[in-house]
Amino acid sequence: MKKNKITIYKNTLNINGLFREFSTKILQIIEFKNFIIIRIEYNSQISDNVFCISYENDIIWNISEIIKREQEAYTGVDKISENIIEVSLFTGINYKIDVMERKILEKRIVK
Numbered sequence: 499m500k501k502n503k504i505t506i507y508k509n510t511l512n513i514n515g516l517f518r519e520f521s522t523k524i525l526q527i528i529e530f531k532n533f534i535i536i537r538i539e540y541n542s543q544i545s546d547n548v549f550c551i552s553y554e555n556d557i558i559w560n561i562s563e564i565i566k567r568e569q570e571a572y573t574g575v576d577k578i579s580e581n582i583i584e585v586s587l588f589t590g591i592n593y594k595i596d597v598m599e600r601k602i603l604e605k606r607i608v609k
Contacts, residue, residue, distance in 0.1 A: 502553050516555035528577045535560055537575050545569040564592055564600050
């Protein structure tokens with residue numbers, strides 16, 4: 499199995515020599531077997547700042563397709579298992595998400 503080479507420089511993601519530029523800086527990358535999850539910086543124009551990206555550097559989904567809320571800023575992403583992540587919102591809400599099924603498994607208020 500080929501090891502994927504992933505590098506970031508500011509707002510540019512390089513996966514195996516395929517480049518994708520985002521509008522803000524890339525803050526976090528989490529690797530899975532068939533894709534990666536990235537979190538980019540948010541600001542007043544950029545929200546819904548979590549993406550699922552294939553190793554061909556194509557966007558599979560944006561977090562807004564799963565969590566249907568208006569303009570949310572995500573402050574963290576944690577890998578729970580090979581198909582589950584937990585995302586933290588600026589507002590103090592955490593969601594557990596099945597990234598393969600693209601569905602919310604749990605919602606918790608933490609603040």
